[in-house]
Amino acid sequence: MGELLTLVVIGVGTYAMRAAFLVTARRQPPALVARLLPHIGPAVLAAITLPALIAPRGSVAVADTVPALLAAAIAAVMWRRTKNLPVALFGGMALWWLASWALSTL
Amino acid sequence: MSTTPWGAGAALSVLGRGARDSVAVAVAYLPFGLALGATLGSSHLPPLLAWSTSPLLVGGAAQLLAVQLLSAGASGVVVVLAALIVNARMLLYGAALAPHAAAWSARWRWLGAYLLADPVYALAAARFSMPDGGGSARHRLLYYLGVGVALWTAWLAMTGAGVLLAGVLPTSLHLELAAPLTFLLLLLPTLTHRASYGAAVTGGIVAVAASGLPLGLGLLVGAGAGIAVGTILTGRHG
Numbered sequence: 001m002g003e004l005l006t007l008v009v010i011g012v013g014t015y016a017m018r019a020a021f022l023v024t025a026r027r028q029p030p031a032l033v034a035r036l037l038p039h040i041g042p043a044v045l046a047a048i049t050l051p052a053l054i055a056p057r058g059s060v061a062v063a064d065t066v067p068a069l070l071a072a073a074i075a076a077v078m079w080r081r082t083k084n085l086p087v088a089l090f091g092g093m094a095l096w097w098l099a100s101w102a103l104s105t106l
Numbered sequence: 107m108s109t110t111p112w113g114a115g116a117a118l119s120v121l122g123r124g125a126r127d128s129v130a131v132a133v134a135y136l137p138f139g140l141a142l143g144a145t146l147g148s149s150h151l152p153p154l155l156a157w158s159t160s161p162l163l164v165g166g167a168a169q170l171l172a173v174q175l176l177s178a179g180a181s182g183v184v185v186v187l188a189a190l191i192v193n194a195r196m197l198l199y200g201a202a203l204a205p206h207a208a209a210w211s212a213r214w215r216w217l218g219a220y221l222l223a224d225p226v227y228a229l230a231a232a233r234f235s236m237p238d239g240g241g242s243a244r245h246r247l248l249y250y251l252g253v254g255v256a257l258w259t260a261w262l263a264m265t266g267a268g269v270l271l272a273g274v275l276p277t278s279l280h281l282e283l284a285a286p287l288t289f290l291l292l293l294l295p296t297l298t299h300r301a302s303y304g305a306a307v308t309g310g311i312v313a314v315a316a317s318g319l320p321l322g323l324g325l326l327v328g329a330g331a332g333i334a335v336g337t338i339l340t341g342r343h344g
Binding site (some may be wrong): 002003004005006007008009010011013014015017018019020021022023024025026027028029033034035036038039040041042043044046047048049050051052053054055056057064068071073075076077080081084085086087088089092093096097100 | 130131133134137151155158159162163164165167168172176181185186189190193194195196197198199200201202203205206207208209210212215216218219220222224225228231235262280282283284285286287288289290291292293294296297301302303305306307308309310311312313314317324325326328329330331333335336337340341
């Protein structure tokens with residue numbers, strides 16, 4: 001029960017953060033805020049992506065990091081070419097699997 | 107745009123667009139969702155309790171962190187604090203979408219808040235930044251709710267399937283890269299001009315440099331630096 005309570009508290013807290021600005025929304029935010037908002041997406045998503053890419057199993061290691069960066073490059077190129085998310089994702093995953101398999105059989 | 111923006115035809119076309127976008131994102135999320143569900147299912151918590159993080163937290167990183175910390179016997183205060191810091195980016199997403207949602211009724215904004223997640227933000231932000239602003243307020247709401255409900259349902263189903271498949275998925279099926287690649291593919295469409303590249307490059311590099319900070323604070327430090335650089339670049343280059 002203690003564990004469920006902990007999870008419910010996190011859920012309520014997360015919901016409050018999701019709702020805070022959305023529910024109090026104004027059409028015209030203050031000028032400085034309005035200039036910050038467009039950069040939230042690229043900044044936050046890159047801050048999630050890059051650390052996870054260079055340490056896919058939790059720590060930086062050549063055997064993990066190099067295949068991960070190659071897979072990311074392939075996924076990025078495939079997305080630019082096709083604008084198709086599943087194709088790009090599975091293209092990147094395929095390269096990652098191939099590289100992991102190659103490294104494990106060396 | 108349709109000549110009858112309030113008509114059923116235009117609404118259907120918005121919903122259709124939302125459905126297509128949702129399916130593409132949901133398929134791209136499949137490896138991540140399955141892998142996360144399998145990790146939740148193999149924790150020391152009862153599987154149903156571990157899966158309950160999907161409707162309660164609706165965010166893979168926080169779900170993983172909360173369940174792993176609880177499994178390891180961490181104190182409730184630490185678990186709550188750590189998970190809320192990971193999910194604090196939802197504050198930023200809410201702020202970014204707020205001007206586009208201001209015309210929605212309060213009821214829909216409360217529901218929309220529950221559905222707000224990384225891919226929902228990414229799709230909505232891309233659509234609302236189109237030249238026509240994503241259409242009328244009603245069409246923006248339709249798109250947002252359509253995408254939000256579809257991806258919420260997909261997330262609950264994928265993580266549920268992952269929990270059921272825990273121990274069945276072969277460990278040789280390396281899915282570690284699914285989450286970072288998925289987030290990379292949410293990131294790429296946001297890179298539309300010089301300042302957004304500056305925000306992303308700074309955010310990523312500072313987050314890596316700050317990755318040693320406790321409680322996953324590196325993400326927020328990186329995000330803050332990236333937002334600052336993006337804003338400065340916009341000021342200079344318009």
